[in-house]
Amino acid sequence: MDAGLLRRVEDYIEALFAPPDPALEAALEESRRAGLPEIQISPNQGRILQLLAALAGARRALEIGTLGGYSAIHLARALPEDGSLVSLEIEERHAEVARRNIERAGLGGRVEVRVGEARGLLSEMIRRGEGPFDAVFIDADKRGYPDYLELSLRLSRPGTLILADNLIRGGDVLEPRDEAACAVSRFNEMLARDRRLDATIVPLLRERLDGFAVARVTGL
Numbered sequence: 001m002d003a004g005l006l007r008r009v010e011d012y013i014e015a016l017f018a019p020p021d022p023a024l025e026a027a028l029e030e031s032r033r034a035g036l037p038e039i040q041i042s043p044n045q046g047r048i049l050q051l052l053a054a055l056a057g058a059r060r061a062l063e064i065g066t067l068g069g070y071s072a073i074h075l076a077r078a079l080p081e082d083g084s085l086v087s088l089e090i091e092e093r094h095a096e097v098a099r100r101n102i103e104r105a106g107l108g109g110r111v112e113v114r115v116g117e118a119r120g121l122l123s124e125m126i127r128r129g130e131g132p133f134d135a136v137f138i139d140a141d142k143r144g145y146p147d148y149l150e151l152s153l154r155l156s157r158p159g160t161l162i163l164a165d166n167l168i169r170g171g172d173v174l175e176p177r178d179e180a181a182c183a184v185s186r187f188n189e190m191l192a193r194d195r196r197l198d199a200t201i202v203p204l205l206r207e208r209l210d211g212f213a214v215a216r217v218t219g220l
Helices: 001-019 022-031 044-055 070-077 094-103 117-128 142-153 169-174 179-193
Strands: 060-064 084-089 109-116 135-139 159-165 198-207 209-217
Touching: 001 044, 001 198, 022 094, 022 209, 044 070, 044 135, 044 159, 044 209, 060 070, 060 142, 060 179, 070 084, 070 094, 070 109, 070 135, 084 094, 094 109, 109 159, 117 142, 135 142, 142 159, 142 179, 169 209, 179 198, 179 209
Parallel strands: 060 084, 060 135, 084 109, 135 159
Antiparallel strands: 159 209, 198 209
C-alpha cells in the first residue's frame, strides 16, 4: 500500500479523534528539545490506549517504557482521580523529561516514574507484592518483550488488560532475521498460545504496517 495514502488516512483519523492538545504537544516539543528519540506512540494510538484503559475501568496501571511521558499522559488520563500509574524507564534523562511533561499535564499526583532495568524493577515489584494492576502497557526494548509479558502476568489478575506496541514491525515478524524481530515474534506466539490470555493483534497503518496487542487475562 502506498505510504502516502497510509499517512493521509492516519492524518484523517487524527484530525477527527485526536485534535491538538496543549499538554501533549508540549510533551512532544520538550522531548524533541531534550534530544529523545521520536519513537513514541502516535496520537491515534494514544487515543486507543486511553479508551481501552477507560473501558477496562482501570484504577491501577503499569507502563513498561516511559520515554518522554507521552503515552503515560494518555494512560493516566484514563484513570480516576485517585488512580495511579507506575511507569518504568531505563534512562534517567528520559525519566526527568517525562516527569516534567507529566507534571505540566496536571498528572504528577497520579504517576510515578521509576528508573532502572525493567526486568529487575518488575521482579522487585513482584517480590514486594505490588500487584495486581488493572492495565499494563508494554512499549520498551523489543528484545525484552517475552520476559515483560511473563513478569506482567505475575502482576495481573483475571480481567487485567495487557496492551503492547510494535508487534508487526513492517512485516519483519513474518520472517524474523534480527534479535528484536525474533523476540517480538515469540511474544506474539505467547499471546496466541497462553491459556491465561484472550488476545489479538490489531493492525495499524502508519508510515509502515505495525500492530497493537489487546489482551485480557482470563486466569492465572
